């Protein structure tokens with residue numbers, strides 16, 4: 001007889017991760033591994049090979065860490081999209097194999113919605129504006145009329161992608177975001193006077209939308225002109241994060257909502273967290289951030305959304321289990337509370 005745990009499989013990009021929620025939907029930390037190319041960007045095929053190689057090790061690890069047997073699993077959830085095709089296919093294939101072998105239902109879920117739902121669960125917020133800032137995605141999202149609607153988003157590259165590309169150009173390997181955060185802090189500690197910290201960069205807010213590639217090019221230019229690298233890192237963060245916070249604030253004003261939830265890998269950044277808190281305090285709203293292990297891509301958030309959806313009656317048949325690289329946040333009807 002099958003158990004009542006839900007296994008979640010995350011494979012949208014460079015991270016392969018298995019996570020669990022128990023029968024009451026309570027999350028347990030994931031077993032994950034991230035491909036970190038020594039040079040260049042991520043090649044989808046190489047990431048997919050990485051995922052296949054590690055799948056049995058990571059699955060065993062997450063079960064062992066929770067003293068579980070495969071027979072304790074009752075559902076398997078996986079990221080159906082959006083993401084890189086080759087990577088998504090490895091997670092979907094693992095889900096099909098586990099579902100068939102254990103004779104348990106599977107459910108393909110929306111990766112972006114999973115970021116929101118793990119954040120709601122972890123932070124106890126009810127109806128937030130989500131500022132979803134990751135490598136591939138930068139979106140401001142709100143729940144309206146039974147869907148998570150994208151109110152604003154990047155018109156070019158994701159904010160994390162911009163940070164990673166800027167870092168890579170200056171010899172810092174993936175992921176560049178945390179190193180830029182460290183360099184910016186070094187600059188701040190050497191220059192505590194705010195007027196000395198900022199270098200001029202473009203600020204690309206277009207209505208409710210954002211853009212980052214022009215900002216990145218201008219930051220590269222400052223480095224080539226001989227400006228201190230740490231100073232450019234500080235200014236790059238200030239401009240990019242302020243733009244995101246401005247759009248999130250406008251989303252609060254338009255919708256009348258009173259909570260901001262941060263999600264995605266860039267939400268690990270303390271400066272972004274602080275900016276969100278300052279903005280929320282100023283307008284009597286609250287700012288929420290999940291623990292960092294649930295900001296970055298993780299299998300647990302996939303398990304959590306799978307658990308919510310299966311309890312509201314949806315499963316994915318073998319024939320519907322194909323991936324959707326372009327899956328949109330507002331494509332998934334919200335059938336749960």
Ligand code: ATP
Pocket residue numbers: 012013014015083133134135136137158159160161163164175176177178181264265266267268269270295296297
């Ligand atoms: P998605 O598929 O949702 O786009 P992703 O594949 O980009 O997600 P995540 O794990 O959500 O994966 O995010 C990774 C990104 O987060 C990278 O761009 C990385 O540089 C960035 N990041 C991680 N930590 C920090 C930090 N402290 N400051 C800034 N950026 C960070």
Ligand code: FE2
Pocket residue numbers: 111115134264265296297
């Ligand atoms: Fe993600």
